[in-house]
Amino acid sequence: MLANASDIIVILDQQGTFCYVSPSAERILGYSPQEAVNHHLSTFVHEDDVQVVLQTLLRSLAEPGLSQPPVRYRVRHRNGDWNLLEAVTTNLLDDPSVRGVVVNCHDITAHEQAESWLRYHALYDPLTALPNRRALAERVQSLLDREQLDFALLLLDVDRFKLVNSSHGHGTGDRLLQMIARRLVSALPQQGMVARLGGDEFVVLVEQVRQLETAEAVTQRVHAALSDPFTIDEMEIFASASVGVVFSRTGPGKPAYRHAEELLRDADIAMYRAKTLRQSQSVVFDPSMRDRAVARLQLENQLWRAIERGELEPYYQPIICLATGEVKAFEALIRWHHPQRGLISPAEFVPIAEESGVISQIGEWVLEMTCRHLRYWNSGLRAGRPITVAVNLSVQQLAQPNLAQHMRSICVREEIDPSWIGFEITESMMLDREDTIAATLAEFRELGFRLSIDDFGTGYSSLSRLHQLPIDTLKIDRAFVAPIESDGRNVAIARTILALAESLNMNVVAEGIETSAQARELRALGCQYGQGYWFSPPVSGSGVASLLNHRFNLVEGIAAPPISRLGAAPDYPDYGDYRQDYSENCEDCEDCEDYRDDFAEDYSDYPVNSQAP
Template sequence: MDRTLLLVDDEDNVIASLVRLLRQDGYRVLTANSGKAALEVLATHSVGVILTDQRMPEMTGVTLLEKARDAYPETVRMILSGYADLTSIKAAINQGAIYKYLTKPWDDETLRADVYSAFLQFELSKKRTQLAYEIDEANKQLALINHELVMKIDEKDRRIDRIMHYDGITHLPNRSLFVERLQRALAYAERSGKSVAIMMLDLDLFKKINESLGHPVGDKLLEVVAERLQGSIRKEDAVARAGGDEFCFMMSDFSAIYEVSDKAQAFLNLLSMPFLIEGNEVFISFSIGISIYPVDGMDTTILLKNAETAMYHAKSEGRNNFQFYAEQMNASALQRLMFESNLRRALERNEFILHYQPQIYLESGQIFGVEALLRWQHPQRGLIPPSEFIPLLEETGLIIPVGEWIFRTVAAQIKEWQNTNSSILRVAVNLSAVQFRQAGLGEMIVSIMNEVGLDCASGCLEVELTESLVMKDVEGTISVLQMLHDVGMTISIDDFGTGYSSLSYLKRFPIDTLKIDQSFVRNLTIDQNDVAIVTAIIALGHGLKLRVIAEGVETVEQMECLRAMNCDEMQGYLFSKPVPADEVTRLLQQGGEYLLKKRCM
């Protein structure tokens, strides 16, 4: 390190002696014979230590060092003098102008040590200054990072709130947010003595639109229906998507029932006009059920239930009409009881069947597993979709014996595929909340597999649970999942991204697979928000050493997007609908990879 020393004295012999003494220590020595000359040297050289005489013409050493302190504060300043005004020197020392006062004549070794000490002080000061600068720069960078992090967290919170309270297709409030707003409206109505009308609006025969034109057209139809509804209401009213093809509407601040009737008829008229969806002219109608607070109920649950009852009555009256709730609608409740009675006998009559939807590797196109899906083959109504009867199975508790039947049927089918050397590696079975909380779940599954002769630890059976289910009673969930994992089952989180997972809990779950909900896959090629969400889910899954599977893949473009994102697996109509077991066997015999390529041509 270059150490530059400035010697200031008006006596040449003193300067010469000091130069000879101090150059042997490797210093770069500069000299000046007056204070003015010293300041000129300081202006053109970087000096670490100044050693000056006190008594000089024109300017004393103290004055020189005070000027040097102000202009070059890091330079270490010392006086070497045989004569001094001690009062001035003490004042200069106290003011920080002088680091040390040395006397003439000097002891060579002591002087050398003092100069060396001064340079150490100078270098320490430089390091402190540099460190302070680096700390300041680091703090600035940290502040910038913190600001960006806060912005990202705020954005994430907004997105989470959006996912929790708004529907992803229509962007309307969801049922949960609607109920919150309805509760507030009822509280106000109770205080003010006013009424509130609740409408349930359901698209008639919406399933046929999905089946004939496809789910993308169905989703677009829901979106434009929502736009029409939203554009036709007052700011004090509220509309929401309740789920599926059902919407909720709340009307407050009205003075007569005919205003509610007029609004319902206005909705029917509004929605009777054709919709142009991707070149298709679509005609739809609505069935609307209406309940009134406080006549038809005092709380949100009863009012929504009665509005829904009235809506089903409107459907039974030929659709495309509205009905106010009335007590005589108990006939509808009777029909529900008959439906429930038929459902109770369906198991003993062997009316339940299983269909299987293949799951394939995105990289190779090979089938590696299937998802087992329950269907009800009703003797009069034909094949009833699960959305019509599974909620009732759960509500009545029938899902427990039906669930056991599902596991027995799946285990027997796995064994049959193994015996015929079919390459199915894993069958996934959905678990409802009621099943998941039942006592002895793991023992029941293990017993069934042992009876059939399957090895639990082979990974041939996977259980699927929804994200919202696992986040209820987290500690209890971890306990049950661990029990299932310990007996050899693999575990998949279904509909991932639609709930509100805490990552701190998610990493504690003994899970194997994240299943991306089809709502994010559907618009993957056109919606950058969905691209960002799917990318994040895949990165999260891989970061946790989990497999990631996308459901609802219907187009080659969606598949290619997922492949580019390094998604592991997929299932969807692009490859196959849910089909009977013998159809899966045929697909395996024909070769899954060949079939996928054929569909992509």
């Protein structure tokens, strides 16, 4: 029974020499009892642990009959490894049947290895072997608790890392992260640590920072460490990082933080601010950023409910034929009538919608509303001369499977011809997944939709691929239109784009026309279409009716007479006017019955009346 026991039982004399060793020692440690008997315990115990064992033996000798608290020590296995034993020592020298000090040893090597493995993986990132978020938080918290307040956190997010994964695979992305980790460690000062938070985010903890210049020097070293290309499988990959910097206190002797998570939160806020600038930028946190982040989160939460509350409204900006002045199309835009803040600029809420994912829901709603408007316009006011509307697509929408078929199903449900709808993508979207997006665009074209590239000239699309894409229209970015009257270089750029489009049998729309001189110059260059505030700002759906049959004058803008005999469109009240009027008198205008009744009465013959809140 003793041979199969999970414990080793030994009996020592007063000097620590083995008098008896149980047979189980051979199975657990590889030694037969005969090999151990008459040897001193120091023969087998690790030299660093001998003192602990001897002290336990002395206490046992002083306390006959009492079991000592368990102690742990290492014992050499026959194969040279070290096993960890937990032992309870009892002095039974006075027991005639024993006459020795009994030590019951339990082998806990496997248990300790499992615990060590769990501890390691609880504190270290398995991919890079760097400390993880928990280990970093514990280190930062210990510095705060000891009031060692002179330190800074640098939170790094690798720019465009998703592009590496999508282009070269996750295996290459993982190897890149490992190489970045090594470079960051090499750039770290002696006092500090590098941790990986997860994904493509790292943190550099810099201790003993007494001034901003020290943190800036470390930040520069971080950027420099990433500046050289990374070579993976004979392929060069360039990487940069956006960095948010936060200090542990705002002034001498004034701690700014009590908890580690507070620093990580604010470093994250500063990092996201850096990402809004451009690649490879650093931003030092200040408290006003936190206020903006909280306001942004509140706006995001409200945006999710904006559609069902009837706060969003499509607006349309006309696209004019520069040769005839006739309205040829519209671009659908979005406006948010916030119940407290009033009209919120798309420049503020569209980026939030894209980051939160609600942009897909909004984009689908815009298409539905556009289809309903189009059905009304093209069946009446523009019967026989159908108008088209361009709807913007986001990167998130393009990533959706079966997007083209889904958009077609909306057109079928709303009973409109897909050729009345155009979709716009920006030139920069082509960078991330060019092949996938090209396949999606081809499917759109096969289903009868029109396609445009917006902001052309500002991105980095491959001109060698442009002729392979099913694009109908290039839209010259407003950055080239605004100075076209005085800057010969912009004239040359516009002429080049026009020549390129002509060779590819594409139309061209110039965006951002604000003066008659710009319109005339673009017409003289051969540009077919123009769009901008010189002709008309974006208008609500009810305002479109008054524009459909106007011929615009390149000198006088909108003040030209109608070109058809259909007569003026009914002067529908503006949806925004209603919201403004009732929001001043009713805190919950979307539930105001008077508002609903008045809106419905005035829009009784308007086809999107059912969409009024």
